[in-house]
Amino acid sequence: MDESPAELVVDAVKLSTQPPLSNGSQPTPEELAAKAIAPVKKEFLRPPPPRLSSTSTGLQNNTGSQTKVVSAKEKKSKRQLKRERHQEQKSTRSICPLIAKTGDVSSCPYNDSCRFSHDLQGFKDQKPADLEGECPFVNAEEPCPYGLACRFSGTHKDGVLAGGSDARKKNFEVNGLNKDIQRLLWKNKMSFPKADAKLKALGLLVKAKSKIKVLENEKVDETVTSACHVTDGNGCSEANGVPDTKLDGVAGTIESHEQPLKKQKSVIDENCSSAEANTGDVTSMEKLIGVSNTQTEPEASTDIIPPEADRSMKLNPREKKLIDFRDKLYLAPLTTVGNLPFRRVCKVLGADVTCGEMAMCTNLLQGQASEWALLRRHSSEDLFGVQICGAYPDTVARVIELIDQECTVDFIDINMGCPIDIVVDKGAGSALLNKPMRIKSIMEAASGTVDKPITLKVRTGFFEGKNRIDSLITELGNWGASAVTIHGRSRQQRYSKLANWDYIYQCARKAPAVLPVLGNGDVLSYLDWNRHKADCPELATCMIARGALIKPWIFTEIKEQRHWDISSGERLNILKDFVRVGLEHWGSDMKGVETTRRFLLEWLSYTCRYIPVGLLDVVPQQLNWRPPSFSGRDDLETLMASDSAADWIRISEMLLGKVPDGFTFAAKHKSNAYDRAENG
Structure with a gap:
């Protein structure tokens, strides 16, 4: 032990x-x-x-080193938390944003029906003293959007602040969810012509109540799974997958747009109060970073592709625009900590490629604002991708079409390696490693829906000692993957022990020359980076994850080839x-x-x-x-x-x-x- x-x-x-x-x-x-x-x-x-x-x-209060132990019985219910949020909104601490911005009580059109407080004097009386420093929006084109509520309101100036326009062009965010699109998602009335056409061409577009086709696919899946067994060192063949989850049963085999989506709580929450990007911002973004995105407002004639013509009209995966990952410093998508501000810090310190946090497809299709916040992009991220996670071809393909239509991204990464139980139990993440035919269906549907590069992130396998990816690596490119990142641990291993880089090398050497393979695991210095690149020239690059969390200046160290004895x-x-x-x-x-x-x-x-x-x-x-x-x-x-x-x-x-x-x-x-x- x-x-x-x-x-x-x-x-x-x-x-x-x-x-x-x-x-x-x-x-x-x-x-x-x-x-x-x-x-x-x-x-x-x-x-x-x-x-x-x-x-x-381990909960710490503000009295210093004293620790407050909270038992499970003290946890609050969702109803109680919701009631407390409503009470907080009506307190003087939560002033109406319009009144805070203008300083005029009559500026709110909702008057007494507003859910926020209109007690301007009460807000001023209880507001804590300003923080040290200046308002972060001092260089913005408009005055601070938080007005009196800003914790730096004492540094505000009257009127439009000087020198704002140039700064704003170089410093803005995009990929906000349009409110009209969000309402359509809420009402389950969003159409996905490209995704549905591709799904129909692949024979994957079925109604939620019709399970025959899906169940047939599952049988084929099991057949191929047994054919893809890997023999371990003891001569034992790999077991057939994992026990079916509740989503694999008859009652919930497929998550289809044709069945009303049930509201679910987001797996990963991130609050984002930034304003939605307007059309001008998107245009400026494309000019700034050189991203070609002609599908922002697609015409109807290009949206609907007849299934019979789909195979001939769609680009072959190898004919798509590819991203050269070779030798680039790639900051991994990191749950919770890999947020947009952290990525901005890493960009300044030398990161070349950034990727948003993993977003769940079902939550995106429900229009959850907290999940869409994970797709936001800053103008400094010149090579940026988003990572999504889904269990079925229809949900993944539709999300990819939606992202292609609403967001400015350079590539879309599909996570098939997440080990978290709540993800695996839904049939997504690492659970897909036991279903190679499901992987094939997802990749073919995703890559056939959009022309953007579709990349894949996987682990070595589901069970420890029973690696799987080497048996699939030659096919992933044919299924539509533009690049594959291999985390050198199994799902069962989680994050314990060291990453198996020898196995990553084996997969990189076995992969076709046109399929870049990226390695991931335990890179904490430029010597680690150099060793992996020298040991396996076929490896495109190394993805950096926890190493960047521990010391984000690792990107500087790699580029300058030195150990930085950074001061406090x-x-x-x-x-x-x-x-x-x-x-x-x-x-x-x-x-x-x-x-x-x-x-x-x-x-x-x-x-x-x-x-x-x-x-x-x-x-x-x-x-x-x-x-x-x-x-x-x-x-x-x-x-x-x-x-x-x-x-x-x-x-x-x-x-x-x-x-x-x-x-x-x-x-x-x-x-x-x-x-x-x-x-x-």
């Missing part, structure tokens, strides 16, 4: 301070590294702080940049400030794992190293190395002021539990 992180930290201190071994020598840094314990120089080691029992939830002050400046662009994205009012704080704290739960280069006896740091308790070269560096949420909150208060009364925080992805991290 693997040791816990706490046990490994204690072991590290013991190994560093214990008497000489039987051979008369202290454990060497190399011996510590071999035990996956970071070899920190002795002068920086310190005794580990007291740790809480495993029954604690330089790291703080990176956090300041994140806060600045976060306030632009989520808003500078109280809600926007606290949303920015939440995502900053989520990120700090990863950055605390970074060990400064100057403190190590062996360089570079490896992703699986457990750091002992150590002191930094200054107080700020020590604070940044803490794995306590209370210390993360202290850092946030340095940038965003004091937290509100009763503030609590628990990281969604506990970065100190190295074998259970949810990103990578």
